[in-house]
Amino acid sequence: MRMNIRHERISVLGLGAMGRALASALLEAGREVMVWNRTPGKAGDLVARGAREASSVAEAIGAGGLTVVCLLDDASVRETLAPAAPKLAGATLVNLTSGSVRQARELTTWLDEHGARLLAGGIMAVPPTIGTEGAFILYSGARDLFDRAAPVLAPLGRPHWVGEDPGFAALYDMAALSGMYGMSAGADHALTLVQAEGGDVEAFKREVLQPWMEQMLPFMVPDVGVHEAVPDEFNPAMQATGLENILAASGEAGAPTELGGHLRASLWRMRSAIR
Numbered sequence: 328m329r330m331n332i333r334h335e336r337i338s339v340l341g342l343g344a345m346g347r348a349l350a351s352a353l354l355e356a357g358r359e360v361m362v363w364n365r366t367p368g369k370a371g372d373l374v375a376r377g378a379r380e381a382s383s384v385a386e387a388i389g390a391g392g393l394t395v396v397c398l399l400d401d402a403s404v405r406e407t408l409a410p411a412a413p414k415l416a417g418a419t420l421v422n423l424t425s426g427s428v429r430q431a432r433e434l435t436t437w438l439d440e441h442g443a444r445l446l447a448g449g450i451m452a453v454p455p456t457i458g459t460e461g462a463f464i465l466y467s468g469a470r471d472l473f474d475r476a477a478p479v480l481a482p483l484g485r486p487h488w489v490g491e492d493p494g495f496a497a498l499y500d501m502a503a504l505s506g507m508y509g510m511s512a513g514a515d516h517a518l519t520l521v522q523a524e525g526g527d528v529e530a531f532k533r534e535v536l537q538p539w540m541e542q543m544l545p546f547m548v549p550d551v552g553v554h555e556a557v558p559d560e561f562n563p564a565m566q567a568t569g570l571e572n573i574l575a576a577s578g579e580a581g582a583p584t585e586l587g588g589h590l591r592a593s594l595w596r597m598r599s600a601i602r
């Protein structure tokens with residue numbers, strides 16, 4: 328028998344940078360918050376603001392509401408939950424720990440075997456932006472669970488459900504991060520290139536790179552599948568030549584040239600698709 332989620336009560340396992348931000352936003356929103364962290368001594372200011380500190384994971388999970396888990400990785404989640412396994416029946420967990428698709432699916436199965444339900448999550452925010460307008464959190468798992476949990480979790484960031492498959496929050500999270508790290512790697516490469524040729528890195532960053540990336544951002548996410556079609560105005564031959572120029576400039580400057588490798592393959596694929 329499943330317990331109803333008591334919307335006002337929520338436990339947070341993990342008081343790292345993100346867990347603390349989550350607990351803080353929930354307190355700010357007036358939730359009744361219980362916290363637990365492996366290493367003691369991190370709950371002081373949260374307790375001063377009204378949180379209760381659990382002496383064990385089982386106590387936090389047994390407190391009666393949702394349990395938000397935000398630990399380093401999947402291994403730490405498993406290590407933390409295993410001793411509490413006998414107390415999991417009827418619990419509802421929301422795992423906001425980053426991980427893989429398979430890990431989310433396997434955790435769901437493991438929890439199900441212990442009579443607990445999981446809403447898997449992916450945080451699209453950093454600690455200082457938790458609870459702010461731009462923050463959103465991906466969730467996947469049973470829709471009825473999401474519908475009941477979303478109002479409780481809303482103070483963390485806009486709840487966005489991405490499907491019944493528990494692995495999809497991780498899937499979209501990792502894919503979105505890949506896009507972000509790709510941009511970040513590109514920016515880092517750009518600065519390396521300018522520095523290697525003796526350019527003014529600060530001025531380049533402020534006056535060229537930043538406004539250029541802002542101008543181009545809407546074009547970086549194509550509105551068609553790259554393998555299906557290319558928009559009329561997109562000229563892959565010109566783009567491929569442009570990329571070769573960047574690689575040549577990088578080679579001359581002694582900056583890494585492997586960065587654009589996957590783009591090169593993708594542009595060649597597009598070129599042959601429209602021939």
Ligand SMILES: NC(=O)c1ccc[n+]([C@@H]2O[C@H](COP(=O)([O-])OP(=O)(O)OC[C@H]3O[C@@H](n4cnc5c(N)ncnc54)[C@H](OP(=O)(O)O)[C@@H]3O)[C@@H](O)[C@H]2O)c1
Nearest residue numbers: 341342343344345346365366398399403424425450453454
């Ligand atoms: N920070 C961000 O910008 C950000 C953004 C999006 C998503 N996330 C995700 O949020 C999660 C937490 O990130 P964070 O920034 O809070 O990391 P963090 O500051 O390094 O905190 C890690 C937390 O995990 C706990 N932990 C580590 N190993 C453990 C174990 N074996 N057993 C029990 N607890 C363990 C730590 O407890 P101790 O205090 O005892 O070490 C701490 O509470 C990660 O999955 C991260 O990918 C973070």
